[in-house]
Amino acid sequence: MIKIPIRNLFKTSFLVCFSLLAHFAQAQQIFSTNKYPITDFRQPLDITPPALAGSFGEIRGNHFHSGIDFRTNQREGYPVYAVADGYISRLRVQNSGFGLALYINHANGFTTVYGHLQRFSPKIATIVKDLEYEKKSFEIDEFPEATLIPVRKGEVIAWSGNRGSSGGPHLHFEIRDTKTEETINPQFFGINIPDNIPPVIHGLYAYRLNGKNFNESTPKQAIGISGAAGSYKAAAPVSLTGEVGFGIVVTDRHNGLSGTNGVYSIQLELDGKMIYTSALERFSFENSKAINSHIDYPTYINTKRSIQKSFVDPGNPLKIYSGLVNSGRINFNDGATHQLRYIITDSKGNASILPFTVNAGTASFAAPVIPAGLNFPYNKASEFNSDEIKVVIPQGTLYNDLNFVYKKLPKPAGNAFSAIHQIHNRFTPLHIGFNLWIKADALPESLRDKALIVSTGGSSQGGSFDNGYLKATPKNFGSFYIAVDTIAPRIVPTNITDGKSMAGLSKMTFKISDNLSGIKSFSGYIDGKWVLMEFDTKTATLWHSFDDRTASGKHTFELVVTDGKENVKRYAISFFR
Ligand SMILES: [Zn+2]
Secondary structure, eight states: OBOOOGGGGGOSTTOOOGGGGGGTTTOOOSSOOOOOOSSSOOOSSOOSSOOEEEOTTOEETTEEOOSEEEEOTTOSOOEEEOSSSEEEEEEEEOSSTTSEEEEEEOTTSEEEEEESEEEEOHHHHHHHHHHHHHHTOSOEEEOOOTTTSEEOTTOEEEEEBOOSSOSSSEEEEEEEETTTOOEEOGGGGTOOOOOOOOOEEEEEEEEEOTTSOOOTTSOEEEEOEEEETTEEEESSOEEEOEEEEEEEEEEBOOSSSOOOBOOSEEEEEETTEEEEEEEOSEEOGGGGGGHHHHBTHHHHHHHOOOOEESSOOTTOOOSOEESOSGGGOEEEOSSOEEEEEEEEEOTTOOEEEEEEEEEEOOOOOOOOOOOSSEEEOTTSOEEEEOSSEEEEEOTTSOSSOEEEOEEEEOOOSSSOSSOEEEESOTTSOOSSOOEEEEEOSSOOGGGGGGEEEEETTSOBOOOEEETTEEEEOOSSOEEEEEEEOOOOOEEEESSOOTTOBOTTOSEEEEEEEOSSSOEEEEEEEETTEEEOOEEEGGGTEEEEEOOTTSOSSEEEEEEEEEETTOOEEEEEEEEEO
């Protein structure tokens, strides 16, 4: 393992952060001058030593991981502590996402977030349940006044769980700037995670850009590497001619029971001069989807391999980059030998080094040929119209100029009320959704309210009827047509039948699902009165926990589940308690 003295990282003048040497024992920041309090916060769990199942900024589908995931020994139910004095500033319950989550505002200007909780402390649980009954909704998102739920450092606020979009029991923990809501690497706040293991470098790639935008047809070449324990090397010098960008596959582990996590920083040097730095110190949620611009998105879609590019697309809004020279693009046309070096660090400053040699050619590359298709600039809104469709791409959607291609394919058999419209391709990442109108073909008036746009993969894009067209806002390009959803959701009771005695059972449980437009709402009623039904999207499980609102004796129960196209399923029985 090579532990780089911090000064080596600051060869170039734009990297000014020497005052942070004091933080080195905790974690090191690469290029910012932000100062964070390192003694205010305790650990949110008592599990020692703490181990992470996920690190800050780690690459996830369509987002950077916004916090750190503490391992909880594959179990739920560990007490979760307020990391400092403050007050509960947000109470959030969701079918997916964080499931059950608490936010605490602290006097130092930071907010801590605790997600995927199993249950809240009794005091908080009572407040949440009252709010849910008041709003007749399981999902809530409330911002209590500072005086309602003050908390002390070390107070148990909840128990750890696996609710929401969680892949196993753990605690998701974040520290945010209260004002901007930017989320910040908790390891910069003295949240100590034992770690003396340097990042692992799995792969190195060269992309032949030659003046063009990066896209799915950019030629990519793997460069063989070997090494371990912080020290890597290329198998042989590589010959490259023309404008090139590089990409790298890296992961990190912490000591003990660590998952495979993400690294903190990636830097690339050309002949001793830094030309690219990315560092996951903090980011804003509105920029998080630009991870699809940060990585080689077409390769990720095809193989799930996350190659982090070391050249930056012009429409990439992330503020994690610094000291870019020519956006990280390098011209190899001088016939000389060049020394390159990747320096990869984790949040504790453990570093891995990968030097490699490039023998540059001399041929200058030909000016790029503008391919057939429509040119959509990344920094402008664009529009495409035909007799049967309209596409509006708002400004801020594209990361690169796009050579837009459209194709009409025959109407599919079965449940279809339009041709298939191929809107460019699924390898182009989009920052926000685009607006799509598809003209309806032979759609009966009676089915207008049931119509929606689906992708040829079968997933609903939603949408509504608008003057002869269906309008939706897909998040990705692809192939789309109009279908209808006339089928109500399914309700499958798992532990209850008509007339059953539920005495001795703490809850009644159901599985609910929908064929196309998706579950929009659910409501349960005991003796005609609304009762709290809790839902977990990932397991499609819906349940009601009995409490003293339901006395012993005979009761009626009705469950109403509605999908996105207002198809309604009802389930009604009586039971004893
Ligand atoms: Zn997490």
